[in-house]
Amino acid sequence: MTLSDQNFSGPFVAEDRAAMIRDHLRDAIVDRRLAPGTKLNEAEVGTLFDVSRTVVRAALQALAFEGLVKTERNRGAFVANPTPEEARQVFDSRRLIEPGIARAAAERITTTEIANFRARLHDESRLMGERGPTARRAEIHASGDFHLLLASVAGNAILLRFMEELVARSSLVIALYGRSGASSCGHNDHADILTALEAHDGDRASSLLLTHIDHIEADLDLRTTTGLALREALAP
Structure with a gap:
């Protein structure tokens, strides 16, 4: 079963999908499965969850607001590395x-x-x-x-x-x-x-x-x- 099959079956709207991706990424970051500095490639995350890059971007922006993700111009999003x-x-x-x-x-x-x-x-x-x-x-x-x-x-x-x-x-x-x-x-x-x-x-x-x-x-x-x-x- 893929992540898409497991979590996104049914009439999910873009906002629902972004929230689910945010939660998955948050858990992976807090659980230390994703190390600080890991690049969160929008295309790769979109492929894993079978969603558009726009939906992924919304999830990453929410995590950036929480301080768990850092976004850098022309470089993308990365897992926060707290000093x-x-x-x-x-x-x-x-x-x-x-x-x-x-x-x-x-x-x-x-x-x-x-x-x-x-x-x-x-x-x-x-x-x-x-x-x-x-x-x-x-x-x-x-x-x-x-x-x-x-x-x-x-x-x-x-x-x-x-x-x-x-x-x-x-x-x-x-x-x-x-x-x-x-x-x-x-x-x-x-x-x-x-x-x-x-x-x-x-x-x-x-x-x-x-x-x-x-x-x-x-x-x-x-x-x-x-x-x-x-x-x-x-x-x-």
Whole structure:
């Protein structure tokens, strides 16, 4: 079964196809199947997904807006290669935004939402017990989902959009440069943050979140990495 057969059967419009391609490419980038600097050739991507270059261009532009793809005039699109300074700026941005999100979430959180958080922590615990790159990538996704759920509980749609971009960028940086072994620390941090949220203690939740971001950034080890060819990275 081809990618086209698998994902694009039925009356998909161009916008739907662009969104699906964006999601496939985003996953391949964040999962480190596509290494930083990999050229994303419009014609090749179009062939893989059986779509026009116009549709591919729309997907790449969306990823460029998220900071996961860099476009260069007369050269095309490439997987972003975050510098140490760009990585610091991502986490500095999170320090500015997430404490306020935590305070708002502590005021609004419900019993049902607390149960949702606990389910996320259960998934993180399960992934921590598994081994291999697939489990590690899934754990990074699960950790990011915790922060997106926090932003959702805060009830500010604009901040949620900001956090979706920041979490995507953070996940790329962590997947590329994070040392193994930091996940248990991150999981314990999440549990402590949830305890503060459940107590509706916004100040403590905010303080713990800042400490958590410090832990994540301290684990980064900025070194080069290699990935798969474009066709291999996007294979089902």
